Amino acid sequence: MKKFTGIYPALITPFDEKGRINPEMVKAVVDSCLAKGVSGFYVGGSTGESYLLSADERRFMLEQVVKAVDGRGAVIANIGVFATSQGIELAKHAESLGVSAVSSVPPFYFPFNMEEYVQYYNDLAGSVSVPVIIYNIPAMSGITFKTSDIQRFFANDKIIGMKHTSYDLFQLQRVLKEYPQKSIFCGHDELFLSAAAVGVQAGIGSTFNFMAEKFVKIQKLVSENKWTEAADIQDEANAVIEALCKVGVFKGIKAALKLQGFDCGECRKPFQPLKKEQISMLEKVLDENCCL
Numbered sequence: 001m002k003k004f005t006g007i008y009p010a011l012i013t014p015f016d017e018k019g020r021i022n023p024e025m026v027k028a029v030v031d032s033c034l035a036k037g038v039s040g041f042y043v044g045g046s047t048g049e050s051y052l053l054s055a056d057e058r059r060f061m062l063e064q065v066v067k068a069v070d071g072r073g074a075v076i077a078n079i080g081v082f083a084t085s086q087g088i089e090l091a092k093h094a095e096s097l098g099v100s101a102v103s104s105v106p107p108f109y110f111p112f113n114m115e116e117y118v119q120y121y122n123d124l125a126g127s128v129s130v131p132v133i134i135y136n137i138p139a140m141s142g143i144t145f146k147t148s149d150i151q152r153f154f155a156n157d158k159i160i161g162m163k164h165t166s167y168d169l170f171q172l173q174r175v176l177k178e179y180p181q182k183s184i185f186c187g188h189d190e191l192f193l194s195a196a197a198v199g200v201q202a203g204i205g206s207t208f209n210f211m212a213e214k215f216v217k218i219q220k221l222v223s224e225n226k227w228t229e230a231a232d233i234q235d236e237a238n239a240v241i242e243a244l245c246k247v248g249v250f251k252g253i254k255a256a257l258k259l260q261g262f263d264c265g266e267c268r269k270p271f272q273p274l275k276k277e278q279i280s281m282l283e284k285v286l287d288e289n290c291c292l
């Protein structure tokens with residue numbers, strides 16, 4: 001079973017001035033992240049504004065990423081939707097492009113029961129030959145998986161891992177301990193070092209789009225047992241994340257990229273563009289924490 005380690009930006013979807021996906025910027029951001037030492041990309045997640053894209057756009061975006069990465073890293077495709085059949089369609093498309101794994105948020109909006117979520121992931125895993133990564137993100141999906149639920153998902157060998165975007169480090173530690181062979185990704189960048197302390201070796205994060213180098217460095221320092229130095233870098237990252245939370249994380253990430261010279265457009269409506277003073281506040285924090 002492939003075990004994923006390293007840093008995986010949850011890729012933004014860049015738009016041009018007309019609001020269309022901008023392949024040139026996909027390539028530019030992918031190249032810049034790879035140069036910073038990332039191991040691959042997570043495409044089609046919340047950071048990619050996927051639930052604001054049409055199915056055609058989601059497919060187009062994934063195609064552009066696979067082309068841009070060109071074998072230089074892993075590509076994990078989040079295919080999460082509302083209905084199993086739609087998810088399987090996107091998963092098959094992703095598989096045909098040669099992705100390393102597919103991932104999915106649990107179908108949301110309707111309150112399904114756990115039996116239905118387990119069946120959803122098993123159906124997905126049964127429909128493609130690539131491995132499946134579940135996505136635990138209670139704050140956005142509204143669904144909190146208990147550790148016993150995760151055990152039910154992991155009973156399927158084709159379900160090889162989990163993106164844990166939850167502040168529950170207790171659960172994270174117990175899952176890691178029980179499933180050392182599965183790929184468990186820290187999904188909250190601000191917790192990256194804390195997750196490393198309980199044994200996490202991989203992260204998928206939105207802020208890796210523009211500050212991946214910090215997390216690559218944290219992993220290296222941890223491997224050298226230099227925890228204090230690693231904590232200093234996590235502190236820098238967290239100052240930036242705190243500022244992003246004030247203005248809206250995804251809008252802030254696009255603004256940060258723009259300040260770094262990557263114009264990826266605005267987040268799609270109903271998101272509204274940042275105000276001038278929000279951008280100045282962000283710029284100051286980015287500057288103070290070695291991001292510009």
Ligand code: MN9
Pocket residue numbers: 010045046047137140165187188189190204205206207241249
């Ligand atoms: O993909 C991201 N999750 C969400 C991971 O945005 C829901 C994280 O990187 C967060 O944006 C970040 C800020 O809370 O940790």
